Amino acid sequence: MALTSFYFLCFFALVLFLYYVLPGKVQWIVLLTASIVYYLTSGNPILIVYPVAASLICYAGIRLICASQDRKKRRRVLLAVILCNVAVLFLLKYINFGINTVNGIAGLFGQEEVFSLSQWLIPLGISYYTLSLIGYVVDIYNEIAPAQKNFAKLALYGMYFPVMTSGPIIRYREEGEQFFKPHKFDYVQVTRGLQRMLWGFFQKLVISERMAKIVSTVYGDYTSYPGAYIWLATVCFAFQLYTDFNGCMDIVLGISETFGLKLPENFQTPFFSKNISEYWRRWHITLGVWMKEYIFYPLLRSQAFTRLGKKNKERFGKKRGKQFTTFAAMFVLWFTVGIWHGGDWKYVIGSGLLHWFYIVCGELLQPWFDKGMKACHINPKAKWVDVFRILRTFFLVNIGFVFFRADSVKDAVKMLVSAVSVFNPQVLFQASLFTLGLDWIEFTIAVVSLLMLLAVSLYRQKGSVREKIASWPIVCRYLFWYALVFYIILLGNYGPDYSAAEFIYQGF
Amino acid sequence: MSKEEVFERLNEVFRDVFDDESIVVNETTTSADIEDWDSLEHINLLAAVEQEFGMKFSMGQVVTMKNVGEMADIILSQTKEG
Numbered sequence: 345m346a347l348t349s350f351y352f353l354c355f356f357a358l359v360l361f362l363y364y365v366l367p368g369k370v371q372w373i374v375l376l377t378a379s380i381v382y383y384l385t386s387g388n389p390i391l392i393v394y395p396v397a398a399s400l401i402c403y404a405g406i407r408l409i410c411a412s413q414d415r416k417k418r419r420r421v422l423l424a425v426i427l428c429n430v431a432v433l434f435l436l437k438y439i440n441f442g443i444n445t446v447n448g449i450a451g452l453f454g455q456e457e458v459f460s461l462s463q464w465l466i467p468l469g470i471s472y473y474t475l476s477l478i479g480y481v482v483d484i485y486n487e488i489a490p491a492q493k494n495f496a497k498l499a500l501y502g503m504y505f506p507v508m509t510s511g512p513i514i515r516y517r518e519e520g521e522q523f524f525k526p527h528k529f530d531y532v533q534v535t536r537g538l539q540r541m542l543w544g545f546f547q548k549l550v551i552s553e554r555m556a557k558i559v560s561t562v563y564g565d566y567t568s569y570p571g572a573y574i575w576l577a578t579v580c581f582a583f584q585l586y587t588d589f590n591g592c593m594d595i596v597l598g599i600s601e602t603f604g605l606k607l608p609e610n611f612q613t614p615f616f617s618k619n620i621s622e623y624w625r626r627w628h629i630t631l632g633v634w635m636k637e638y639i640f641y642p643l644l645r646s647q648a649f650t651r652l653g654k655k656n657k658e659r660f661g662k663k664r665g666k667q668f669t670t671f672a673a674m675f676v677l678w679f680t681v682g683i684w685h686g687g688d689w690k691y692v693i694g695s696g697l698l699h700w701f702y703i704v705c706g707e708l709l710q711p712w713f714d715k716g717m718k719a720c721h722i723n724p725k726a727k728w729v730d731v732f733r734i735l736r737t738f739f740l741v742n743i744g745f746v747f748f749r750a751d752s753v754k755d756a757v758k759m760l761v762s763a764v765s766v767f768n769p770q771v772l773f774q775a776s777l778f779t780l781g782l783d784w785i786e787f788t789i790a791v792v793s794l795l796m797l798l799a800v801s802l803y804r805q806k807g808s809v810r811e812k813i814a815s816w817p818i819v820c821r822y823l824f825w826y827a828l829v830f831y832i833i834l835l836g837n838y839g840p841d842y843s844a845a846e847f848i849y850q851g852f
Numbered sequence: 853m854s855k856e857e858v859f860e861r862l863n864e865v866f867r868d869v870f871d872d873e874s875i876v877v878n879e880t881t882t883s884a885d886i887e888d889w890d891s892l893e894h895i896n897l898l899a900a901v902e903q904e905f906g907m908k909f910s911m912g913q914v915v916t917m918k919n920v921g922e923m924a925d926i927i928l929s930q931t932k933e934g
Contacts, residue, residue, distance in 0.1 A: 641914055
């Protein structure tokens with residue numbers, strides 16, 4: 345049951361009705377039941393055993409940690425919980441990554457396939473609920489989150505149905521308790537939630553699905569579409585991915601808002617970032633925060649890294665030593681971010697190590713950039729310098745997207761070589777542009793929709809768009825929302841004959 | 853040790869870590885107020901504070917600390933216990 349399907353909307357309407365008709369103290373039971381029904385109808389029903397088992401393991405871990413004052417025992421329980429969850433995640437998601445790598449190495453030495461690929465089914469949302477649950481148990485161990493003593497309530501936290509598709513990764517200490525409080529029907533809140541969902545549908549159905557057509561044409565046959573075609577398709581992919589993922593988040597956060605639940609934001613106009621570090625503070629924010637709190641910080645404060653830090657300081661001096669230690673921890677962090685996206689080197693490079701490389705280069709070269717700018721009498725605070733930084737960051741991110749979208753690292757490298765070796769910008773201004781999957785009408789719709797997205801994104805920098813619209817005269821307000829509904833109905837890629845593609849991050 | 857003394861010593865640590873002699877921290881100073889105080893520098897800063905005061909922040913404190921005022925409170929409570 346995809347979030348953009350008609351059946352889901354009917355299901356959501358029913359859940360929303362029951363949620364507010366039934367007494368406040370059973371609202372969480374409505375959500376838990378809905379989550380179970382959603383899970384059972386979103387693929388092979390038997391796969392529900394995975395999130396239930398993960399919740400059960402974490403529940404047992406929390407009870408044991410809370411019952412003990414012995415630090416060593418608490419630590420052993422924590423490690424066991426983490427190990428169990430990570431082992432399941434690795435076995436299901438990454439076993440083929442290991443097998444492919446071993447087979448690839450064997451192939452280099454002329455050996456045939458050493459292992460055959462696993463055919464195990466991957467449960468929906470495993471990458472999201474695993475991180476949310478592990479984070480919660482770590483917080484219990486660190487004594488910064490309240491312990492949930494009711495297993496059914498913990499299961500709701502682990503399986504809350506909107507976040508099963510693509511997150512966001514929620515933290516119990518921030519968002520957990522609100523699930524179990526009664527929520528009164530609030531007309532403004534429900535309509536605001538529905539408006540946000542609508543904006544999500546617009547991004548996914550009108551923009552993302554259109555961008556996908558150009559991307560599929562070029563990436564599916566990149567030898568026939570060299571040079572500027574590859575740049576165009578990659579920029580289209582950047583917007584396809586953004587509108588797909590951000591659209592999904594708007595739907596998820598909008599649904600939650602109708603229930604009176606506030607979930608963390610996952611995006612903050614990331615393509616306006618001036619450097620890669622900032623980009624990762626604005627793109628998939630909850631993953632970045634999770635990785636920082638549960639991987640990066642513990643790693644940097646571990647004994648091994650403290651020792652490494654001391655050695656590096658002795659060897660390279662205080663500043664450089666500190667920097668090199670951070671780079672080493674960041675390497676682990678970015679490798680983990682990359683592999684979280686999928687068991688394939690294209691993700692490890694495109695969403696992980698390439699970004700690590702950018703940040704390391706940025707840090708090391710910053711003094712040279714500063715000197716260069718000073719020598720050229722460039723004011724680093726000038727507006728045009730900021731615009732240059734935004735474009736530079738977008739360009740670097742797009743290189744990563746080539747790896748992300750291409751079928752393999754080999755294909756990505758071939759595409760990048762083609763992109764820089766064939767100079768044919770004229771194709772972007774010829775009729776051939778309309779043979780990539782979108783005719784001129786479709787292309788115009790895509791451009792107009794992207795401009796609408798840009799306008800909203802620019803306004804979001806200043807404040808809430810929905811609040812602004814709410815302040816308009818009632819006629820304008822209704823006209824706007826009805827126009828958007830009809831825009832999506834008329835121009836969205838959906839319906840019985842054409843089913844919108846799954847959300848890209850659903851596969852992670 | 854008084855809170856004022858803690859802030860004075862914290863000023864020195866912050867100036868050293870961020871290489872900026874003009875830094876003056878107070879109760880409400882957060883990472884948003886100091887340009888280079890990002891997630892990368894956060895751990896280096898805490899390590900320097902720990903070394904200065906001979907104490908250790910727990911992982912829970914590391915991730916939930918909201919401003920320098922909270923940092924000073926933790927330092928005071930831990931150095932008193934010591």
